[in-house]
Amino acid sequence: MVRLAHCRILLCILLVPFVSGLAAAQNVELKGKVQLTRNGHPVNGASKVVVWLTPLGTTPVPPPPPQAPIPQLVQKDKSFQPSLLVIPAGGKVEFPNRDPFFHNVFSLFDGKRFDLGLYESGTTQFVKFDKPGISFIFCNIHAQMSAVVIALNTPYYAISNWRGEISIGDVVPGRYQMHVFHPSVSPDALHAVEREITVTPGDSFLGTLSLAESDLELAHKNKYGRDYDRPDPESPDFRIVRGERNVF
Numbered sequence: 267m268v269r270l271a272h273c274r275i276l277l278c279i280l281l282v283p284f285v286s287g288l289a290a291a292q293n294v295e296l297k298g299k300v301q302l303t304r305n306g307h308p309v310n311g312a313s314k315v316v317v318w319l320t321p322l323g324t325t326p327v328p329p330p331p332p333q334a335p336i337p338q339l340v341q342k343d344k345s346f347q348p349s350l351l352v353i354p355a356g357g358k359v360e361f362p363n364r365d366p367f368f369h370n371v372f373s374l375f376d377g378k379r380f381d382l383g384l385y386e387s388g389t390t391q392f393v394k395f396d397k398p399g400i401s402f403i404f405c406n407i408h409a410q411m412s413a414v415v416i417a418l419n420t421p422y423y424a425i426s427n428w429r430g431e432i433s434i435g436d437v438v439p440g441r442y443q444m445h446v447f448h449p450s451v452s453p454d455a456l457h458a459v460e461r462e463i464t465v466t467p468g469d470s471f472l473g474t475l476s477l478a479e480s481d482l483e484l485a486h487k488n489k490y491g492r493d494y495d496r497p498d499p500e501s502p503d504f505r506i507v508r509g510e511r512n513v514f
Contacts, residue, residue, distance in 0.1 A: 293436045294465050298472030300430035304479040312430030314350050316416055316447045318423035325440030331421045333357035339413055341369045346403060346413035352425060355398045355417040362390040370406035372489045377401030381489055400447060404486055409494035414449050439465050450479040
C-alpha cells in the first residue's frame with residue numbers, strides 16, 4: 267500500500283508539467299485589424315487603438331500582471347510623452363516635469379480624478395490609479411496638452427501598431443466582452459463595435475474594427491470648467507523659472 271501511494275504521488279508530480287503545458291497549448295493568440303477613417307477617408311496610420319477583454323460567465327478571471335517599473339507620462343515641449351498608457355488597475359504613473367516652466371496636471375472626468383497643482387521644472391509627482399477606468403489627462407496651463415491613462419483589471423489587451431494590427435496573447439478559451447478605445451473616436455462609435463466574443467482554439471481572428479475619428483480629443487475645458495485663457499502676468503500661474511519669465 268505504501269509503495270502504491272508513493273507511485274501515485276510520483277505520477278502526479280510527473281503529470282503536473284504535462285497538464286500545465288497542455289493548458290498553455292490550448293490558450294489562444296488573438297489577432298485583429300483596425301481601420302481608422304476621418305471624414306470618410308482612410309487615416310494614414312492606425313495606432314493607439316486599445317482593445318481589451320473581460321471574462322464573462324464561468325470564464326476564469328486571470329490575475330492582473332504586476333506593474334514594474336512605474337511608467338512615466340513626461341511633460342516635455344508642452345506635451346505628454348507618451349500620450350497613451352495602459353496599466354494594471356491599482357498601478358501608479360509618474361508625471362515628471364522636464365519643461366523649463368510650470369505645469370498643472372489634472373484629470374476631473376471619468377476614471378481617476380486628481381489635481382496635482384502647479385509644480386516646477388525638474389520635479390515630479392506620482393498618481394495611483396486605484397480602480398479600472400479611462401482617465402483623460404490635461405494641463406491647466408497649456409490647452410494643447412492631453413493624454414489618456416487606461417487602468418485595466420485584465421492582462422488581455424493590445425494597443426494597435428501603425429499598421430492597425432492587434433495581437434492579444436495567451437488568452438484562455440471562454441466568453442469575453444471585447445472593449446475598444448481610441449482618443450479621437452466618440453464614445454457612441456466605440457460602444458457600437460464592442461461585443462461579446464467566444465474564444466476557442468480554432469478561431470483566433472477578432473475581425474476588422476472600423477472606427478471614424480472626430481475632434482473629440484481637442485474639445486476640453488480647464489480644471490474650472492471654463493475655456494482656456496492666456497494667463498495674466500500678475501496671476502500665480504505666471505512665474506519666474508530659472509531666471510526667465512514662464513513662457514506659455
